Amino acid sequence: MRLQEDFGYEQKNRNMEHVLGPITHDILKKGLTYPEFRILTEKLVAEGKTTGANQSEAYLEYTRLNHQRMKRWDKTLKISTEMTALVQSISEPQVWTVITEAWCGDGAQSIPFLAAVADLNPVIDFRILMRDEYPEVMDEYLTNGARSIPKLISMTADLTCELFIWGPKPDYLITRLKEYKHDAKGLSYQDYSTEVHLWYARNRNHDLEQELIPLIQSTLIV
Template sequence: MKNYWEKAVTLQQYLSDTEERISKLEGSNDEEEKTYLEYYKLGMTRMHRVMKTYHPQDDLLKKLNEKEFKGKILIISEGWCGDASMIVPVINTFFEGKNEVRIIYRDQNLDLMNRYLTNGAMSIPIVLILNENDEVISFWGPRPKAGMEMLKKHKADPENYNADDFHNDLQVYYTKNKGEDIIEELLEKI
């Protein structure tokens, strides 16, 4: 896992890379590539909002301290991913000053991604919890249990619970929950 950790980036570099990708896509004539442009822009807006509004809860910080976790967090992600835009900044902020967090790009590391498929799909973000020797001790993702239930509901009955409704409900959930479920579930894995 060490080689992946070494090529992973900080949140600041991830944001910078995403901004650079947006600039490239805005100047692109490739319509297929441009389909991702709005996802990148929306992701940046969401990430900046979460970074401004998320504040770790004291009881969750206490739980982390009680675990005496000395490892690292490696997140498989991409800047266009809606779930990642709500999850990555929460995790980074929560562990800031305690445990190092880095992000590795899914599309450039498919060999790693293929080890952590969700029902056969390359769903992201996937959060790898590493020990002090850079070994994966656990993983989590691609979204909290409540979000997975919404997805199951959509897949079971897409006519009555369409993709737009699912995505809207998921974003409302993320906003109202304020990262609590993300961190609670992650702490269960540490």
Template sequence: MKTLIEKSVNKAMDYAQYNLLFKQLMDEQRTTGEQNHEKIDYTKLNFSRTKRLDKTAKVSEEAMEIFKNILEKQTWLVISEPWCGDAAQTLPFLNKIAQMSENIDLKIVLRDENPELMNQFLTNGSQSIPIVIMLDENMNVSQTFGPRSKAATKLVIEYKAEHGIIDDAFKEILQVWYNNDKGASVVNDILESLEVKA
């Protein structure tokens, strides 16, 4: 497992490279992995969401202080895909956090190109993303986060219990929720992960 993680980190992109890939996909009207209209449309949508959040995402003063004072060097390896809506709502906040701390190195790998890694971090047996793998300086897994915040996960579970599936109507509900939440749930869950680790 450690060798797999080290290999994954070594070939991972940083956030700027991930955004360059995003832009290239837009220019070429395609997406990563399997090419279909739905995934290409989601990639376009997520590109504009990510660009907007990169400009508008804010982290509270209290949280900023905690992130700035992280003393241990660590790598946050994120399994993601440009077509993933939850990733588009999460990565800009992870990037903001990483920018605040010289001890957090944010790295991103694509799920479909890294099935072996993905299969080590399944959520209830599924390859749900994004997954944030928090690694200490020796590349040991200290915590994981994802694919959604606890609050968003609760919404998903409740909707599925009532309707049996996640449909387009729910995707709209979730998008409105993300807009109102403004990343607070992601930031709070990450803070909790750090406290558990400490």
């Protein structure tokens, strides 16, 4: 049984857990690269659609916003020299799998950075799976019993060892969401959502990077 932490990620030490998990090579072959995910999202926006069963106007609008967010991040995101050196020091092949949906706002804010980090080293195979297409995968990576996305799962190339998990959002936002659910203090959900996306814009992936660094370090053979 895999233990899920209350915070946004869990760390595996070098005695990596051998797993017979739900992510298989056949599933990964159906996964999307980041450029393919961007093309899919753009196509869905043009057709007035999104991924998953919920095709409500709200979810279509989320997808339109996410398309613009990812376009903006693709042009403006920056990775620190520390992270660049760390990722480029990885010598053993890894598979990074992200579970998300086109309408997921947190995914649009984080996935461009995750993909750019993975792109720093050709030994990292970066793949994106749609949550609702692979419930058997999602249900192995719940957050407090919920199918929260995005979730990043790093594994060895043979998919037998789980290296680390991150998601569904930076720790600050996990704490902020708990506070909001406990006491909204009169703040509407729309205003809360605006606050969250302003935080992403101002934080510029700093917290995400700082959370990833020790996780990636834990996968290195020293």
